[in-house]
Amino acid sequence: MDYFLQQLINGVTLGAIYGLVAIGYTMVYGIIGMINFAHGEIYMIGAFIAVISFLAVGLLGITWVPLAVVLVLILTMLFTAVYGWTVERLAYRPLRGSVRLAPLISAIGMSIFLQNYVQLVQGARVKPLPPVMSDVIVLADQAGGFRVSVSALQLLILALTVALMIGFTQVIARTSLGRAQRACEQDMKMASLLGIDVDRTISLTFVMGAALAGVAGVMVTMYYGVVDFYIGFLAGIKAFTAAVLGGIGSLPGAMLGGLLIGLIEAFWSAYFSVEYKDVATFVILVLVLIFRPTGLLGRPDLEKV
């Protein structure tokens, strides 16, 4: 039971990170109907920017941890937002209105480029980050039993994820930007006839998704303490799986999917085998695509083909 509880905590933490990345996939898919294949790399760049900004913040002599974390988060979100905007501007906008395959391929190109660019600039070696927050709250520690603990960092990850989820749901539901996004989702041409700048709305969607991926990057860096230029690929595909599982295009679906993928991965590693945890995730992807292509919360879409 204790072992189970510990895995639950680990799985939820992991799921929160996947969920944040999955939101980026789902939002972009919602508005332009295409998968942003460079999104995983944005997350990876977020992780690198987190390492760099932690160093920078440390050099500036800011040692109070909460302030340092907030500064790092803001810096990372700013930079990844710029990367997200650039990806849309270079790989998607010039190809809008051409065949659907073209922007897909250019995005894959973008992804390969970003990976290699980071490898060239930062080196291929794994970059470590010393633990920033090491407080641990022990929940259960009976003699002979399994020690169940939740770290302050895990709590931070969960709290931040919940806060961002609420914030973004509010943006989509209440602000005029969110309304414009939903309008573009349904009928881009009509939206532009009502004075909505469709290009800008799409750009902002990429920017929002990238900023969330940046946050996920910061979290994963703090959580695992290492980054390399290749983490974006696997995390990207897993987050994509999460988005598909939840129902691509649905915001709560992305979060739910992320959570489920995180849990599946944690439990699979704990009870079966760590080596095959990725296999478990991708089996889910295949099964969902075969038996329920609209995902758990997605509605069958009759109009878009």
Add this chain to the structure above:
Amino acid sequence: MTSPQDFAEPLLRVEHLSMRFGGLVAINDVSFSAQDCAITAIIGPNGAGKTTLFNCLTGFYTPSVGRLTVSHSGHRWLLERMEAHRIAGTARVARTFQNIRLFGGMSVLENLIVAQHTKLMRASGFTLAGLLGLPVYRQAERAAVERARYWLDRVGLVEMADRQAGTLPYGAQRRLEIARAMCSEPRLLCLDEPAAGLNPRESADLSVLLTFIRDHHRIGVLLIEHDMSVVMAISDHLVVLDYGRKISDGPPAVVRHDPAVIRAYLGEDESESEDDANGEDRNRREGQGSC
């Protein structure tokens, strides 16, 4: 851009407009103008290029040749050079569609608020103020809801405000589309067959609504319509197109007796069109008959 003599300009001036698609000439050297506070009807048999004209006006197509000028509030805009969202937001031209294009997944009220996007976006400081719920944005949003209410009241949809737009009955969707266009506060309203599919009572209501829009909101209305009872009752000016050319232009009383118009609607030779009794010809005849 602005000079005093522009005030005499008509609201919309179309000059030598041509639109070609490959070898097909959909509009061929059409010129006319539409006045402010007036309803200008564009009529003509199917395939005459009426909707293509609207598509050129609202930025769907870039015209092959010609100039489209909108002038109001002391400014002048050349529509053929503007992006669609600027035509709507800056030159303030709104339109509706022959096949209704509402945001079916949104509520009726939201459809009307989306139409006020430009204003709200500015008020919300591009989202930030809106997210924080600052008073500036709250106030702007209240005003937007108020305007939406006003138009819902006008088109008789107040009690349906929270329903999904896609679930409304056909006639209500047509009215909602007009309300949505009006919520964007246009100076030129382009309506593409607003009476299509309406029953006679709904058509009569539509005529009342359109004259109300002209007289109380003092904007120009450009109207494509086949229903001659509506056209003849409310339009101040008629432009007749046939095969992409303008064949007549003037007040309804003059245009209806123009031999060129009668020829276009009934065909060159009476007996010939009798043989060719397909649906479209019958439509043309009915159109003529009721005016």
